Amino acid sequence: MSQRERTYLSLRDEVMNGRLSPRQRLGEVALAERFGSSRTPVREALARLLSDGLIERRDNGFFVVVPNPRELRDLYELRVTLELRGIARAIDDPGVRHDPEILSGELAHWHRLREAPPEPDPRFVVLDEQFHAALSRSSGNPALTETLVAVNQRIRRVRMYDFLTADRITSTITEHIEIAELVLAGELREGLRALHEHVGESMTVVLERAQRAWSAMSMHAEAF
Numbered sequence: 001m002s003q004r005e006r007t008y009l010s011l012r013d014e015v016m017n018g019r020l021s022p023r024q025r026l027g028e029v030a031l032a033e034r035f036g037s038s039r040t041p042v043r044e045a046l047a048r049l050l051s052d053g054l055i056e057r058r059d060n061g062f063f064v065v066v067p068n069p070r071e072l073r074d075l076y077e078l079r080v081t082l083e084l085r086g087i088a089r090a091i092d093d094p095g096v097r098h099d100p101e102i103l104s105g106e107l108a109h110w111h112r113l114r115e116a117p118p119e120p121d122p123r124f125v126v127l128d129e130q131f132h133a134a135l136s137r138s139s140g141n142p143a144l145t146e147t148l149v150a151v152n153q154r155i156r157r158v159r160m161y162d163f164l165t166a167d168r169i170t171s172t173i174t175e176h177i178e179i180a181e182l183v184l185a186g187e188l189r190e191g192l193r194a195l196h197e198h199v200g201e202s203m204t205v206v207l208e209r210a211q212r213a214w215s216a217m218s219m220h221a222e223a224f
Helices: 003-016 028-035 039-052 069-092 100-115 124-138 142-163 166-184 188-222
Strands: 055-058 061-064
Touching: 003 028, 003 039, 028 039, 039 055, 039 061, 039 142, 069 124, 069 142, 069 188, 100 124, 100 166, 124 142, 124 166, 142 166, 142 188, 166 188
Parallel strands: none
Antiparallel strands: 055 061
């Protein structure tokens, strides 16, 4: 592993585990000393974390993002509504058909992941988002998909907490395959049920882990 990757992973771990106060400015020099690297890997790590949505840039530098719990719940509720609507509209209107080409391609991808599951990694959230966007896109309503993608991007920084353990990676893969197979087979009501359970479980896990992170951040904040 390169110094750049080590620095990024180390800094991301400290951010996600609440070991950095949200009041603490993330300065390149201090972080370089902390991780035993030059400033260049730190600068690149900060840029990646900014892209991940885990830190934000203010007038005087970079700081850890502290999500608003109420806003997160509201956005997650909207996400669930958008996700379910993609299948519900096909149940309501027999003329709506899911695109089998999109779903078959996505299903093949998740079958490969089941054969060789990746290690727990917060960045797995991007693969998860791609599945849900493809499922929505296959239902034939571009506006629905566009809105879902926008919502997922806003909650990504917290949903990353969903993929820190191997069991969450494997259960996500299994559930994605089940949902895609049911929809492809035209078993839409069962597919809707499976999707509802899937996004509901994810919400529970994310909020629980994010709450622990908020608590850790608050403890650090009180020390400054």
